[in-house]
Amino acid sequence: MKKLLFVAIAALSVLVSCNQTNKKRDTKQEEIEPVAAKTISQVMEIAAQNVGKEVFFQGMVQHVCAHSGRRAILLDETGKLSIRVEAKGEINGFNRELSGSTIAVKGTIAEQRLSEETINEYEAKVKAKQDAEEGGKHCAAEMTNITKMRDWMKENNKKFYSIYFINGTSYEIVE
Template structure:
């Protein structure tokens, strides 16, 4: 259920295989292990416990934001799970021609928490839009996602809804 809710909200925001590697940190030369996830679904499963940690995974570019190219949405091979990747580090942006390509991404797991107040404000905007457009498939899907977020919050006894994504530092196209 948690994965389904994440995927549903990731769609509203329009986020696997690497060897472990070492990275030198500051002048202390400490080693930081990069977590390897075999799939986007595994990345999502381990996200809550690993916020801020480096990760490496593979996915198919489903969408690149057209205005800035600073966000890409990757899906797994089944198309059931997706994750947003924000361009940081060596990534200046994602080229729109990447759509449909399989890429390997390195970056760190990040979390955005939506409070109940923010969800209420979002719901009010969706309802206003629905009234102005006389309903529609788009608004009903958004309302269903809002309901799922609230249900998840109740089930998990949380006063927020977590959205996990990756701050991408580098990527390579898989040939």
């Protein structure tokens, strides 16, 4: 009887451990599979649910960081939506001559969260600059952005504002 009980427990533990291993493999495989996205707007639509997952998409290079070349801003086909791509992986940097070119990017979706406290501090700096009459239209645009962030936080019942970007691992120029 004791042998039968021991064999039953051993068999059960083997089954349970095998199932957990398979589940872990499936989850790992799911994390590695790239997310289907071909445009910047598609990336932005799926970004919140797919942080850390790989994507492939195209966009026109609007701006390359002049200081280091480690950051590029890409525009969608309408010219109204943009996304930041950070140089990581095989990308040592973006050449400024890429401006105006369409590139295909492979990378991972990343998120930066701005807390309410950070937004409050930013707003105080903008107001101080505005009060010193240094800001003009620039300060008005910053205040509009702050208002939009706060509205989004309120609508989504969040205590932070999310900025999605791509840690680019490779790219190629689209002819």
